[in-house]
Each structure stands twice: as structure tokens, then as C-alpha cells.
Amino acid sequence: MGVLAAQTSSGSSLEGVASAGRALILLSAFRKGDEAVSLAELTARTGLVKTTIMRLGISLEEHGYLIRGADGSYRLGAELFRLGSIYQQAFRAEAFVMPALEKLVAETGESASFYVCSDEQRLCLYRVDSPHRLRLHVRQGDKLPMDSSAIAQVLRIFGTPGQSAPKAATKVPIYTGGERDPHVAGMATPVFGPGEGFAGALCLTGPVTRFTREAAKRASPILVNVAADLTRSLGGVLPSR
Structure with missing residues (x-):
């Protein structure tokens, strides 16, 4: 049972790392001049499937990194501006x-x-x-x-x-x-x-x-x-x- 628990924990950790990587890929897909980017365009830029982007988008929106519009498009959230300001000061x-x-x-x-x-x-x-x-x-x-x-x-x-x-x-x-x-x-x-x-x-x-x-x-x-x-x-x- 202990071995099984360890294997399950290891698998969860790897999945968490992969999810974090996909979230960063999604954020990095935004380019200079973008205001709102459609789900289809984000799919083309990242290579991620739409369902993955939508799932990541929910988590990122909860933490202020993304904002989803009424038409389903995405734009960057204020949390990124806050982090950018901290980076500039440092x-x-x-x-x-x-x-x-x-x-x-x-x-x-x-x-x-x-x-x-x-x-x-x-x-x-x-x-x-x-x-x-x-x-x-x-x-x-x-x-x-x-x-x-x-x-x-x-x-x-x-x-x-x-x-x-x-x-x-x-x-x-x-x-x-x-x-x-x-x-x-x-x-x-x-x-x-x-x-x-x-x-x-x-x-x-x-x-x-x-x-x-x-x-x-x-x-x-x-x-x-x-x-x-x-x-x-x-x-x-x-x-x-």
C-alpha cells in the first residue's frame, strides 16, 4: 500500500508540473498588440486542444492572470501587470x-x-x-x-x-x-x-x-x-x- 501511495503521489506531481508548463505556454502565447485573443487563435499558437485551454483558463482567471470575455476570447489579467511592476522595481x-x-x-x-x-x-x-x-x-x-x-x-x-x-x-x-x-x-x-x-x-x-x-x-x-x-x-x- 505504501508503494502504491508513493507511485500515486509521484504521478500527481508529474501531472502538476505538466499542467504548470501548459499554463505558461498559454500565457506566453499572447503577443505585443493583443487585446483579446480567440480560443481558436490560442489553439493555433500553442498547439493545445481547446478543452485544455478552457480548463487552464478557468484556473488562470481565478488567480487574476487571464480574463475571459463574453465572446469566449481571452485577455491578460491585472495580476501579470502587478508582477511586471515588481520585476521592474527589482x-x-x-x-x-x-x-x-x-x-x-x-x-x-x-x-x-x-x-x-x-x-x-x-x-x-x-x-x-x-x-x-x-x-x-x-x-x-x-x-x-x-x-x-x-x-x-x-x-x-x-x-x-x-x-x-x-x-x-x-x-x-x-x-x-x-x-x-x-x-x-x-x-x-x-x-x-x-x-x-x-x-x-x-x-x-x-x-x-x-x-x-x-x-x-x-x-x-x-x-x-x-x-x-x-x-x-x-x-x-x-x-x-
Whole structure:
């Protein structure tokens, strides 16, 4: 009897895990822009049968994760908004950005920074300096003009609402030399946050005598890969091109 009870308990646990997995699949089926999604559409997106979705929907609705409309369609509930707010408060971008910058410096030898737009200027939010004595001296918190530098171009193109056409046509990373300072070169690429929301510009900078176009070409795949990893860490999605 004890063995039978243990087997029954184990089976129930496995079924509970499977049910939880199906519930998460159902919640993950909702996409940006969805208001209410029909039962047929959820079936197509998840591969779950309608009866399973309806059964899961009852439990999720009881706990505030889903709301079922009079027409049988579903939309996300307020409990997800509450959890999202808690996540945002607990989330610290620095914990992900700084290791990315340190990796860039270790692999390229040039200074790495993360910029965002602020009051029509570009703000150096995070930075790790190059080990070389000859380097650009910019500190975290410094604001610079939105000029023609690679950093400013990325911020302007990807951070400006309604610029979908230029975004699609822009080849990144962008490299410039001597745009703001005749002695400084830079290369930048966008990083994205949740969904396809623009988070900021990830960049490398160095003296034009060392960070030449050829040197930037060698560093380009490193910058792109680190930016992609950082985008995923921030919960973002790389835009389809």
C-alpha cells in the first residue's frame, strides 16, 4: 500500500508540473498588440486542444492572470501587470550592462560605454575604460551633444519614434572617426529591452590612430555578439530585418 501511495503521489506531481508548463505556454502565447485573443487563435499558437485551454483558463482567471470575455476570447489579467511592476522595481540594468562592457574591454582593448538619450543629449550611463594610457576621458554621467558620431547616430535612428524605415535600412554597427573630436573614433550598435523597445547604444571608443576602420572591422562581430547577449539579458528581442 505504501508503494502504491508513493507511485500515486509521484504521478500527481508529474501531472502538476505538466499542467504548470501548459499554463505558461498559454500565457506566453499572447503577443505585443493583443487585446483579446480567440480560443481558436490560442489553439493555433500553442498547439493545445481547446478543452485544455478552457480548463487552464478557468484556473488562470481565478488567480487574476487571464480574463475571459463574453465572446469566449481571452485577455491578460491585472495580476501579470502587478508582477511586471515588481520585476521592474527589482530589475537593475547595471547588473547586466557592466559585465558586457567589461567583456568588450577585455576582448578589444578599447573603452566601452552604454549611452541613452537625455534632454536632447547623449548620456554616458555606464562605462569601462581601456587599459591603455591613451584613451578618451569620459565619465559615467557625462552628457555630450547629439552630433554626427556613431553613438549619436544610433541613439537618433533607433531611439526616435516613427523611424521604422531608417531603422530597417541602417547597417550596424556604425563607425565614425573624428566626428566630435579629430582624435577620437567610435563604433556603436543598438541594444533592445523588453519586446523590441530600444534600450540604448553600446559602443567602443578609442584614439583614431589605434581604433582605425580596420581595427573596428575586426572588433565589429565582438560588439554585435555582446549587444545581442545584452539584449537577451534585458528581456529584449532583436528586431527582424
